[in-house]
Structure formats: C-alpha cells, structure tokens
Amino acid sequence: KHLNYGTQIMGTVPGIEVGDEFQFRIELNFLGIHRPPQGGIDFMKDDGGELVATSIVSSGVYDDDLDNSDVLIYSGQGGNMGKGKNKENNVNEAKDQQLVKGNLALKNSIQKKNPVRVIRGNKSTTSDSSVDAKNYVYDGLYMVEEFWQETGSHGKAVFKFKLRRIPGQPELSWKAVKKSK
Amino acid sequence: KHLNYGTQIMGTVPGIEVGDEFQFRIELNFLGIHRPPQGGIDFMKDDGGELVATSIVSSGVYDDDLDNSDVLIYSGQGGNMGKGKNKENNVNEAKDQQLVKGNLALKNSIQKKNPVRVIRGNKSTTSDSSVDAKNYVYDGLYMVEEFWQETGSHGKAVFKFKLRRIPGQPELSWKAVKKSK
DNA sequence: TAGACGTAGA
C-alpha cells in the first residue's frame, strides 16, 4: 500500500516509521526507502545538480562502527572492501576507494546538511530463515558530520563517514536493550 | 497465502496454475515453485537418494530453444555459458559442463519419468520496470525425454535437455498468440 | 564456502 516504485525521496518516507522492519533489501526499494538492491548508499541530484546522499544500509559487510550511541561510522564503497562473497573479492585486488557516486554524495551531504535515512541490517546467521525473519530495521534520520580517509590493512585508501542521529526521534527498542547490557 | 517456504514439491504446486505470472525469481522461491534465487535448475533427492529435477527456469540467458511447440530444449548449467553479467564470464574461461547437480538431476529425470515444472522468463527489456511487470510465467509440467552433449562455439562441452510438455494442460494464451503469427 | 538463467540504477 505504501509503494513508491522508483521514486527518490529526501528525508522521511510517508508511511515509514522508526523501528519498521523488513526482510529483504528489495522491500526497501519498493517502498522508496533505499533503492539499490545491493548498494549500501543511495543518492540523488539536488537542485544544483550535485549528488547528495538520501539513505544508507549498514549490514555489517564493511567495517562500520555501530555502537549504541547516536553516532555511526560508515565505510565508503568501492575498492573491493566488502566482506561479501562477491567474486571481485577473490579475483580483483583491493584498490583505493574513489570519491565518486555514493562516497561523493555522502561527502556533499556534509555541507548540504540534508537528512540521511539509516537502515540497519542484522546479519542474522539464523539457520531458520523462515517466515518471521526481520533483517532490516529503519533507524531514522541522521546527518553526515564529517568524513576522512584511512588506510586499510591492505594498504589501500578507505573513506569513513561520521553520521549523527537527529534528536527527537523515537528510540529503537533493541538499542535500549543493548544499552542496558 | 500460498507460502511454501523451503519446501520442495514434486509436480504441481498446490494453488499454482498454468499461466500464473510473477515479477521476481524470489517469488518462485516463496511459493515453492522454484527455490534457487538465480540457478536455473532446482532438484531434490528421490527415495533412492538420487538427484531428480523438479523445476527449471528458462529466461533466455542461455542458448535454449523455445519455439511455440510443446518441445523445449534446455541448456545445462555450469562452464560459464550464461550470457549474464556475472563477473565469471569475463574473468574465467569457458569450461566443459559437468554432469553434476542440476545437469545430473535432469539426466536422472529421464529414467525416473518424473514431471518437471517449467517457468518461462520474458527477458523484458522494458525500460518501464514499474508496477505491473510480469517477468516469469508458469508453463506447467514437462517430461525430460533425452539429453546430449554439444560443443559450443568456444569449443567446450554443453549439455542439452529435450523436454516435452505433458498433454492435457491448459495452453498459455501468449503461446497461442505467437502460434498464430 | 561458493555457485547460480538476479535486480535496479548510474
């Protein structure tokens, strides 16, 4: 009922609330929350024709820092840094990440100060991938505060983006649980 | 409502009728029609522990012969024969296909004489991939009659399987249309 | 762990 095929929305997506859960990445596409079926960063052109980030998915395939605070460190894309089973990881060598596409969009969003939707993936290694698997959770809106370049263990350049959750949004229940640990 | 997660059924799937259309491969998995998200051949072990084919998807990525008759020539899998954008096609060389997994299952089904579900993919190059895209059609049950080995243009062995549609099933409307051409 | 007729968007 909340289908937004192919549409790209900045900020809150109508009908989607913090804590909403999804099983598949493709669902995020249907709903206009995050369009790429695999890519971690979605973006659009702003009025000036510049790329700005609209949403990111953090599912643990890259070296992200996902503590329980309102700050999230997100790794840039490219350079074959993912831990996934993509054949590239075996065939191609690691490369420097480039400030293009999603990485460029996230950088631009620092100055643009636009909200970025954050979806967290659970990387549930549950062997029971049956009906009620909820792998992706909408975590609300964040702002990109800064970015820098690191050198990975492989000696190649990696981008890191620091995002901070915009105050005043409902807290995720499982976050509260984790905090109490 | 017709969810059959993870179940493997031989023959007709309850609730699924000839001509039923689907947008995504993953839907076929949900419904227990064809489980592999990408693989073209699904199979199971029979009572004797032998592999037998349960369903195939023909979406035009391999060199299949899909005329409008009740006979279908299906290409075996492996050897990097697909025309898809898999990186393997660029990185790896073509190889001889092996009589294992799906290929072996299809071969065994010749003797077992078990019905095999056939799903046809449309390879719709429609730029408008919006709401009402129906990419996969359930074509009903077929029997595997024979198989042989060919040598592809690349000089490597390729399996071909000849399947014949079991009589008495409803005819696909678009097939009738094509026939009248 | 790796293979497989995937999928959308730049």
Next chain:
DNA sequence: TCTACGTCTA
C-alpha cells in the same frame, strides 16, 4: 555495460 553492504541451497 557495470557496479553493488543480495539471497538461497548444496
């Protein structure tokens, strides 16, 4: 045409 934090089963 190619990339991308996919997804399932063996």
